[in-house]
Amino acid sequence: MRRLPRVRPELLGLAVIGGIVVLGVPTVTNQFITFEFAKVAIFAIALMGLNLLTGYSGQISLGNGAFMAVGGYTTAILVQRTGIPYWTTIPVAALVAGGFGFVIGIPALRLTGVYLALATFALALSVPPVLNHYDTFTGGHGGIVMPAVLPPFSLDLSQEQWLYYMDSGIALLLFVFAWGVVRSRTGRAFMAIRDSETAATASGISLAYYKTLAFGLSAAYAGVAGSLLAIATSYLNPDTFGLSLSLALLVGVVIGGLGLDFGAVFGSLFVVWLPYYAEKASGLHIGALSFAGKPDIFYGALLIVILFFAPNGAAGLLQRAWRWYLHRRTAVRSPLPEPVAER
Amino acid sequence: MLAFIQQIVSGIATGGIYASLALGLVLIYRAMDVANFAQGEMATFSTFISYSLIEYAHFDFWSAFVVTILVSFGLGVAIERLLIRRFEGAPVLTLLIVTLGLFTIFNGVTGLIWGYVFKAYRGAFPSTPVQFGGLYLNTQDLGVFAVVLVMLLLLYLFFSRTKAGLAMRAASLYPDSSRLLGVRVGWMLALGWGLASTVGAVSGMLVAPIIFLDPNMMQAILLFAFAAAVLGGIESPLGAVIGGVAVGIVMALVGTYIPGGQDLRLAFGLVVIVVVLLVRPAGLFGRAAVKRV
Numbered sequence: 001m002r003r004l005p006r007v008r009p010e011l012l013g014l015a016v017i018g019g020i021v022v023l024g025v026p027t028v029t030n031q032f033i034t035f036e037f038a039k040v041a042i043f044a045i046a047l048m049g050l051n052l053l054t055g056y057s058g059q060i061s062l063g064n065g066a067f068m069a070v071g072g073y074t075t076a077i078l079v080q081r082t083g084i085p086y087w088t089t090i091p092v093a094a095l096v097a098g099g100f101g102f103v104i105g106i107p108a109l110r111l112t113g114v115y116l117a118l119a120t121f122a123l124a125l126s127v128p129p130v131l132n133h134y135d136t137f138t139g140g141h142g143g144i145v146m147p148a149v150l151p152p153f154s155l156d157l158s159q160e161q162w163l164y165y166m167d168s169g170i171a172l173l174l175f176v177f178a179w180g181v182v183r184s185r186t187g188r189a190f191m192a193i194r195d196s197e198t199a200a201t202a203s204g205i206s207l208a209y210y211k212t213l214a215f216g217l218s219a220a221y222a223g224v225a226g227s228l229l230a231i232a233t234s235y236l237n238p239d240t241f242g243l244s245l246s247l248a249l250l251v252g253v254v255i256g257g258l259g260l261d262f263g264a265v266f267g268s269l270f271v272v273w274l275p276y277y278a279e280k281a282s283g284l285h286i287g288a289l290s291f292a293g294k295p296d297i298f299y300g301a302l303l304i305v306i307l308f309f310a311p312n313g314a315a316g317l318l319q320r321a322w323r324w325y326l327h328r329r330t331a332v333r334s335p336l337p338e339p340v341a342e343r
Numbered sequence: 344m345l346a347f348i349q350q351i352v353s354g355i356a357t358g359g360i361y362a363s364l365a366l367g368l369v370l371i372y373r374a375m376d377v378a379n380f381a382q383g384e385m386a387t388f389s390t391f392i393s394y395s396l397i398e399y400a401h402f403d404f405w406s407a408f409v410v411t412i413l414v415s416f417g418l419g420v421a422i423e424r425l426l427i428r429r430f431e432g433a434p435v436l437t438l439l440i441v442t443l444g445l446f447t448i449f450n451g452v453t454g455l456i457w458g459y460v461f462k463a464y465r466g467a468f469p470s471t472p473v474q475f476g477g478l479y480l481n482t483q484d485l486g487v488f489a490v491v492l493v494m495l496l497l498l499y500l501f502f503s504r505t506k507a508g509l510a511m512r513a514a515s516l517y518p519d520s521s522r523l524l525g526v527r528v529g530w531m532l533a534l535g536w537g538l539a540s541t542v543g544a545v546s547g548m549l550v551a552p553i554i555f556l557d558p559n560m561m562q563a564i565l566l567f568a569f570a571a572a573v574l575g576g577i578e579s580p581l582g583a584v585i586g587g588v589a590v591g592i593v594m595a596l597v598g599t600y601i602p603g604g605q606d607l608r609l610a611f612g613l614v615v616i617v618v619v620l621l622v623r624p625a626g627l628f629g630r631a632a633v634k635r636v
Binding site for chain 1: 377441569570577
């Protein structure tokens, strides 16, 4: 039997504290904050998917909001038309969005860098008008209203608490899966493609297979996120999935840390809470101009600042701090390893 | 048949607008191999400046036009010098994300200053029809096309007849050799950004009278400009212009003859981009990329 790697007691302690915090949040906060943290879990899932694609396999996507739309509408249409329980639609949403991503991945094979960014940008922009156009399915501008979700098994939870626990549970599951993927043969192939396509091909890695796989996986994650978002808000319309959603996802993954496991978690905290604090910053004025409810400027500015000072995002900073701590503790005079992603 | 020709003519005019924004993209792409996602939002910002000049400072359109062009040029140069320069030599992904950051900043600042209420923009040309051999041509369309042509001619003369234009071309083709010959490559990049920002501003001021003025107005046009630039081969200014006109015609026809075409125009832009990249990645006028490994 393979010996389990030794876990440092500090990490174990952090994990226990983290677990207590995650489980305890909804018991000490109000419903609004609980709901926002449910959204953090949802966005963490979408960002994990984008991180697999952009962070690990090096393919930029501005179109993951479109995959979220596919997942969200799959759930909403199924629930509305067939009346099946909402939770059964989550895997269906993952499959449909994943399939969609796989298909998008095929032309993306021929596109690299700038061109891929252009095509996925066009994808993100064209989703809302297309959804509006086919209004017999999607309800057009009016959107789709779904019945509100109630906690099962007559659990003594409020609706928000149930959403929070369900979404966090699914996020944890998918986090473990992504963790495993990254450390598997597949993950190594992704990173090889990111670092050099030529070298990867020369080592016998099939670009076609792994690139479309990355797109499919990423889209499946986005699909789950979209589905959970639809379930949580019990309403969705095309404007939910516009360009700003895709941009927020990219901002989140960069600020959280591209190509680092915990990047998605930090990124989603940021993506969900920044608009809230931007709203609160209504006291902030320049002359007659109020910054209330305009998170875009902060998004953009932070994006550039992070790229400049901390290219590996929040997760990269924490990783550095952790290594510095280990270095101090063990006082081993070995050079610090290079960070994973230099992009 | 006449209606069909009518649509083609108006397509050519809107195509001129796509072409000028695409030209801005090409100018920056040639200089630094990156698609500037902020191109459209910078143009929107400039257009709002001209709006304020016209509405509040009571400039007439053409003096506002000139002032806006100068301001936009300065803005483009400043962005390159103050921001983009810090990322010189960074991977393409990083530069792309920086331009996306600029995109959200400009969008946010425009919304912050001028708000999100749609505004009517008084342009240079009246939108009265002139009859021309059975065809009804819009004065506005004709004016747009004339402005684009003049701008193209000026750019052509700049790049082919002036020393600065020559230096810019040299700097984008052979940065190292140019530096040895005394060309200030960094400033040539800044000049490229300035020019790109200027032609973008022109496209914004031309399109604003046709659609309403709002902070998001250039996003769809940016998509069509991307399609135009890709169709023309992303490195070719002439290609960008021809691509722009072609995309303009296609979109006018799609909007008229395909049911629900107005909603689906953006999706058609996506289709144009993907099909061109799959069938002929170098576009109509680009050179096929040869990669050294």
